[in-house]
Amino acid sequence: MTTESKAQRAGLPHAVFLQRVTDEPAMSAQVRLGQGAFLTLRFVDLLAPDREPPTPDVFRYQWAATERYCAELAGEGTEASHLSCIVRSASEAHHTSDVNLVAPALFAYALYLEQESHLDEAEDVLQTMIEVGGDRLQTSDMVSAWMRIGRVCRLKADFDRADVAYREAGRIAEAIGDAHGVLLSRIGECNVIHFRGNLAQAEIAWRTVLTDASEAHDREVQAQSEHGLGNVLARRGRMNEGAPHLWRAFELYEDQSSQGRAMADLGIVLVALGEVQAAEQALQHVLRVQGPAELVVNAKIELMHCASFRRDRVTFERWRESAISDFTELPPNIRADYHLKAGIGFARFGSLRLAENELRNALEIAAAHGLHEMVFRVEQLMAGLKECGAPEFNESAASAPVTQSDSLHELSACLAALAT
Numbered sequence: 001m002t003t004e005s006k007a008q009r010a011g012l013p014h015a016v017f018l019q020r021v022t023d024e025p026a027m028s029a030q031v032r033l034g035q036g037a038f039l040t041l042r043f044v045d046l047l048a049p050d051r052e053p054p055t056p057d058v059f060r061y062q063w064a065a066t067e068r069y070c071a072e073l074a075g076e077g078t079e080a081s082h083l084s085c086i087v088r089s090a091s092e093a094h095h096t097s098d099v100n101l102v103a104p105a106l107f108a109y110a111l112y113l114e115q116e117s118h119l120d121e122a123e124d125v126l127q128t129m130i131e132v133g134g135d136r137l138q139t140s141d142m143v144s145a146w147m148r149i150g151r152v153c154r155l156k157a158d159f160d161r162a163d164v165a166y167r168e169a170g171r172i173a174e175a176i177g178d179a180h181g182v183l184l185s186r187i188g189e190c191n192v193i194h195f196r197g198n199l200a201q202a203e204i205a206w207r208t209v210l211t212d213a214s215e216a217h218d219r220e221v222q223a224q225s226e227h228g229l230g231n232v233l234a235r236r237g238r239m240n241e242g243a244p245h246l247w248r249a250f251e252l253y254e255d256q257s258s259q260g261r262a263m264a265d266l267g268i269v270l271v272a273l274g275e276v277q278a279a280e281q282a283l284q285h286v287l288r289v290q291g292p293a294e295l296v297v298n299a300k301i302e303l304m305h306c307a308s309f310r311r312d313r314v315t316f317e318r319w320r321e322s323a324i325s326d327f328t329e330l331p332p333n334i335r336a337d338y339h340l341k342a343g344i345g346f347a348r349f350g351s352l353r354l355a356e357n358e359l360r361n362a363l364e365i366a367a368a369h370g371l372h373e374m375v376f377r378v379e380q381l382m383a384g385l386k387e388c389g390a391p392e393f394n395e396s397a398a399s400a401p402v403t404q405s406d407s408l409h410e411l412s413a414c415l416a417a418l419a420t
Contacts, residue, residue, distance in 0.1 A: 014041040014128070016120045029076045033083070036073050037121070039066045040083045041128055044090045044106070047099050049134045063091055082109040099133050103141045107148070114152055115292040117330055123152045143173050143181045150188045154195060155331040157369035163192045183213055183221040190228055194235075195333070197373035202232045223252035227262050234269045235373065243269045244407045247414070260291040266411075267302050271309060278412040280306050285418060294334055297323055301338050308345030316345050332369040336362045340378060347385060355385060 020034035043066045046054050054062070067087050073080040086105040093101040106129040113122035126149050130142065137145075150165035166188035173181030186209050194202040210225035230245030246269060250262040264286045270279035283306070286299040304319035320342055343358030359382050366374035 013045060014038045014124055016124050017041070033073060033076055033079050036070055036080070036083050039069055040086050040090075041125070042066075043087060044102060044128060044132055047090060047093055047102065048132045049136065059094060063087070078112060079109075082112055085109075099136045100138055100141065103129055103133060103137060107141070107144065110148060110152075114148070114155075115294075117293055119152050119156050119331065123149060126152070139172055139176050140178070140181075143169050143178065143185075146172065147181075147184060147188060150185075150192075154188075154191055155333075157195070157332050157371060159192050159196050159370060163189065166192065179216060180218055180221070183209065183216070183218055184224075186212075187221060187224050187228070190225075194228065194232055196370070197376075199232055199236050199373070203229070203236065206232055219252055219254070223249050223254075223258065223262075226252060227258075227265070230262075230269070231265055234265075234272070239269050239273045240408065243273070243411060247411050256289050257291045257295070260286045260289050260295050264295060264299050264302065267299070271302065271306050273408070274309075275408065275412060276306050276309055278415050281415045281418070285415075294330055297330060298334060298337075301334070301341055304345060305341045308341075308348045311348065313349055316349070320345070332365050333371055333374070336365040336369075336371060336374050336378075338362075339365065340374070340381070344381070352385065356382070359385065 014037070017034040017037040021031050024030045043062050045051070046059060046062065067084075070080065070084045070087055073083065082105070086102065086109060089102040089105040093099050106125055110122045110125040110129070113119075113125060126145050129145050130137070130149075133141070146165050146169035150162045150169065153159070153162035153165060166185050169188070170182050170185030173179075173185060186205075190202060190205040190209060193205055206225055206229040210222065210229060213221035213225050226245045227249035230242040230249060233239075233242035233245065243266060246262055246266040250259050250266065253259045253262060263282050267279045267282035267286070270276075270282060280303065283299045283303050286295060290296065300319050300323040304316055304323060307313075307315035307319055323338060339358045339362035343355045343362060346352070346355035346358060359378055363375060363378045363382070365371075366378060
């Protein structure tokens, strides 16, 4: 959680949901849903092992009040459905004295909030699941909750707490002999190393996990390892090596959302290699499958980058406006990346003042959230902008055409076939 949300949790539990009133009109659906979430999670708190069990009358009263409020939200879409499901599950958990009945509903709601980029709220729900469940929670659910907390903290660039969460997940998985869970926790730790900017160490870690996953015939972890290795090779400037790993990840993944993430990252690598047509085919595929909000915005940012590469100002501005319209709740790494690539685009079109402003925005976000590699990249670009006016940024590879390898040629053909 952020410092503010940690303070809220130390005071009034679940107060993070009440913060929606600061961003929305008082009677808006989002505010009322936030109030509904607050009431729902306070109801779930009645199941916690460290509190006096409520009397039957108290429980019935709070259940009726919460259910009535959630019923009034029935027309407000997916989030309202999640809240109603949690209330029903909590009631059943109380009546059967089995707290595990409420865990799936809480976990599903946390996933929804994460996909909507309400990251502090998602973490609050996951912490509630762990605290209410305690030792009574199934160990597999405990592992999943800690893994997801690690992911949410990483998306917020809270790397220290992400690392703690992944290690806790691995410790629990190892204690119950869950080899798959241990490998997944190591994937999480690899991601933390990667996003902290220690790319050499990250490459070693990814290769080690990929080897172990291949030996264990664990397809899911193989896919994630290929994906991570492809990205870290690209970040280290070895784009030709990274692209085939990303394509293999796309082929190994079995769910559409993960395939979309691999394809989006492949698009980023291809545009850096100068393979703009193939990159746009990959990114358009991401938009066609309509994945989570952050994935869609990422694809739009990269399509904006492709347009500036081709010096197409109209298309650049169209994608820039489209990307920024969904911007407010996005993680800091995506916001910094948007400003970075908007700055590169403006410089390519000769709008140097706008370029410098965007790069400064990227630098401020990256520095504030410990995104060390991003800070380094932006500082290099700003230095080039001051020295050269409108340089051909290293981000583009336009100044040095890449000879297409056999693997890249095959990959481009596969993307062309996928587009049709």
